[in-house]
Amino acid sequence: EDLVHFSVGDLPSRGYGVMGEIRRQGKLCDVTLKVGDHKFSAHRIVLAASIPYFHAMFTNDMMECKQDEIVMQGMDPSALEALINFAYNGHLAIDQQNVQSLLMGASFLQLQNIKDACCTFLRERRRSLSICGFFSIRQLAAVGTCKKNQNPLTPKLPTSRASLPQVFEAALAWIRYDRDQRESFLPELLSKIRLPLCRPQFLTDRVQQDDLVRCCHKCRDLVDEAKDYHLMPERRPHLPAFKTRPRCCTSIAGLIYAVGGLNSAGDSLNVVEVFDPIANRWEKCQPMTTARSRVGVAVVNGLLYAIGGYDGQLRLSTVEVYNPEMDSWSKVESMNSKRSAMGTVVLDGQIYVCGGYDGNSSLNSVESYSPETNKWTVVTPMSSNRSAAGVTVFEGRIYVSGGHDGLQIFNSV
Numbered sequence: 001e002d003l004v005h006f007s008v009g010d011l012p013s014r015g016y017g018v019m020g021e022i023r024r025q026g027k028l029c030d031v032t033l034k035v036g037d038h039k040f041s042a043h044r045i046v047l048a049a050s051i052p053y054f055h056a057m058f059t060n061d062m063m064e065c066k067q068d069e070i071v072m073q074g075m076d077p078s079a080l081e082a083l084i085n086f087a088y089n090g091h092l093a094i095d096q097q098n099v100q101s102l103l104m105g106a107s108f109l110q111l112q113n114i115k116d117a118c119c120t121f122l123r124e125r126r127r128s129l130s131i132c133g134f135f136s137i138r139q140l141a142a143v144g145t146c147k148k149n150q151n152p153l154t155p156k157l158p159t160s161r162a163s164l165p166q167v168f169e170a171a172l173a174w175i176r177y178d179r180d181q182r183e184s185f186l187p188e189l190l191s192k193i194r195l196p197l198c199r200p201q202f203l204t205d206r207v208q209q210d211d212l213v214r215c216c217h218k219c220r221d222l223v224d225e226a227k228d229y230h231l232m233p234e235r236r237p238h239l240p241a242f243k244t245r246p247r248c249c250t251s252i253a254g255l256i257y258a259v260g261g262l263n264s265a266g267d268s269l270n271v272v273e274v275f276d277p278i279a280n281r282w283e284k285c286q287p288m289t290t291a292r293s294r295v296g297v298a299v300v301n302g303l304l305y306a307i308g309g310y311d312g313q314l315r316l317s318t319v320e321v322y323n324p325e326m327d328s329w330s331k332v333e334s335m336n337s338k339r340s341a342m343g344t345v346v347l348d349g350q351i352y353v354c355g356g357y358d359g360n361s362s363l364n365s366v367e368s369y370s371p372e373t374n375k376w377t378v379v380t381p382m383s384s385n386r387s388a389a390g391v392t393v394f395e396g397r398i399y400v401s402g403g404h405d406g407l408q409i410f411n412s413v
Helices: 011-024 046-048 052-059 078-089 099-109 110-125 131-135 138-143 163-178 179-191 200-207 217-231 233-238
Strands: 031-035 038-042 069-071 256-259 272-278 281-284 296-300 303-307 318-323 328-332 342-347 350-352 365-368 374-377 388-394 397-401
Touching: 011 046, 011 078, 031 078, 038 046, 046 052, 046 078, 046 233, 046 342, 078 099, 099 110, 163 179, 163 200, 179 217, 200 217, 217 233, 233 397, 256 303, 296 342, 303 350, 342 388, 342 397, 350 397
Parallel strands: 031 069
Antiparallel strands: 031 038, 256 272, 272 281, 296 303, 303 318, 318 328, 342 350, 350 365, 365 374, 388 397
8 A cells, every 4th residue: 555656657658759869869878880981970879779680789798899980781761760760669661762772681680560661562562563673683582581271363583692594494484373464574573583594405495485585575685695605705895784694682691601721830720700891800610520621612502512621631532511500510422532722612513623732742633522422533634744723614614723833833624
């Protein structure tokens, strides 16, 4: 009877409103978020209370919790500003112009309720959005925002890591789902695909032979343009730049792995570290089971392969693979030859190792590895023995340049 509970129900909401006004006046702000040339001042306590990403950043003794200015890489400035305002007032305006950037930003900041709202917006307006509008959001699949049981009226679009054949097949599958209503969109849709960068065999055997393409003269013109890119290189400067420039991901930052190597004493290491450009920090991963320097490294299907190398005593033929989701290493089939300092590339889902050093001499042998069968196969050797050569893939071919054979350094390719 002597105890009275007093409360003001709207105090939290009014408090956020006051903090928003204080922010607009530029008072008591203790952190600045920077995207390019844009800067946004805010209060750490509000960001941490409303946005999971900042809660983790400011409450787990990360280096950013002590920084006055934090660089936000890979975010659209207008989307970041809108999401900061949302943290203060709980309101967000979503339209066709900003839904993509808001969805990417909400995924990055772990705002699940906003991600759901953006996906709902897209699903409800799928009929009014143009097909090219849909295709421009294909990268959103990479952040895991749309539900797997989505209505088939919405194209099942490849992720930002998809190959050009996958993009082509996804486009045609969308057209065929309602061919009568959608076939007229095909020329516009194909014009947004980088057909000139497809392999000539795919253009000839798949694209050119498709019945939808064969029935459309505008589509046939696009295929001819792509074939001319391969047949007449002198015409390449006249093609639209976007069609001949490989697509790169500017919205989703990747990770950089440092695998093995040597320490200052010259000892081979089994240490593996990963760099996060967004957080601007290195972290240690699970170490390899074997110390490896001069190791070949390749990535296939989201798995990282550490191939051969030198353990400080012997050249290695063993191979192990890292699963970043499990933070674990496991062994796979060994190569046919021991080698370090070899060139390593991926072509059509196969890993190729070229040359290297076996402890006695430089090698000209080349092996390919199939992750599906877990088998190494010896393929045609190079014409020269090479170790420490540069290796790259271009238009379906492997180029091996430079290197040395222990006696001379090459400039040949």
